[in-house]
Amino acid sequence: MTARDTVMSTPELLSLILARLPMRDLLIAAPFVSKTWRDITVTPVVQRALFFIPEPPSSTEPMHNPLLVEMFTPFFTEGAGNRWRWPGTPEAIMHMPWARAPDAFRRKDASWRRMLLTQPPARKMVVVETCNNRGGDTERRAVLDLGRPLCMADLYDSAVSLIDRVASSFHVRWHTEPERDVDLSVECVWTKQCCRTGKRIIEKEFFSDAKVVRKLEFGERVFRPHQ
Template sequence: MSSAQNHVLSTPELLEAILARLPPVDLLLVQRISRDVSSLITSSPILQQKLFFRPVPPKPSGEWTLNSLLRNKLLPWFVSTDDRWCMPSYDTLEHLDWARDLKARDAFLCKDASWRKMFPVQPPPQSLRIVEIRTGQRGKYVREAMIPFSTGVTMDVLYDIPWEYLTSERASEFSLQINGCPG
């Protein structure tokens, strides 16, 4: 390696500027290069924001950026519909790529998995409104809860709440909507 390359790779500010240009999926993978690169990515506020681990400040326009890393793995959490018959169900979850293989499922669902700490969108919502709607012979039953989050709603909460509900109520469906987030 030339001395110019060594200089760039050993200068954290230059390396950070280069890494910031990578797509998020590549930024995650490049951490495997070395402990130094991994440490830089973990300690850099800019790179952590790009990976949806740290919140970005709200934009004056109110625009949101969807976390494509999570969307690709957890599509039912990123599809919104008002049509009850098209909402994701427990069966939908069973057909996700990572859910088909027991070993892959165990690795993905590990309580310490990094995706659990990610924000689904940037800037992250500061509260989560949960609405449960049941329809039966006695009519419609609606229950609501609002949960505030000081640093923003992370994917672990968005995953665990519907998962607990769907695994206890196999016939149920779910839909998530982030108010103000362009569809």
């Protein structure tokens, strides 16, 4: 038996090798190579590489899920100072790769929904919603802590529901400081004067069939007059 044969027939070694493949190949192509490879893709080593199960806590800076960064870019692009230029708009959502294969993204068992946002995983998210009025801004905050690692479904369902209206946008601020209490903040802004009650802006095909309507427990509204 050659060294290559030894490696290919040893699950522990093969899993370490497969875990270094690009995520797209590991997720889509590897399971169809052979039954052995398919079995290897569900081992803990490979599942961590695919961001399906969490890495142990670490003091290193969290790594964003590269496949999610590619497919859901507005959620991983931090906005500049001008809140009206934040990357997460209804138009940006409807121009993601999702638009090219909506049925694949929408289905209830789509793998992206259970993928972790980062490794080690994010666990606590703050949502900041700002309503822009003529006289000033009204702001309220909520904390999402589910007692488990946060998945893309948690972020997507929460953010998209907040901007499903005209004149709205969001961005995600990722916190990486070692002593952080919160892993990420979703900051959303919308203009009240432009809103039409009940009018949906984001097309239906961009809402997952497995969407979870999670009622965020917002605190009191705080009014800040325009300067």
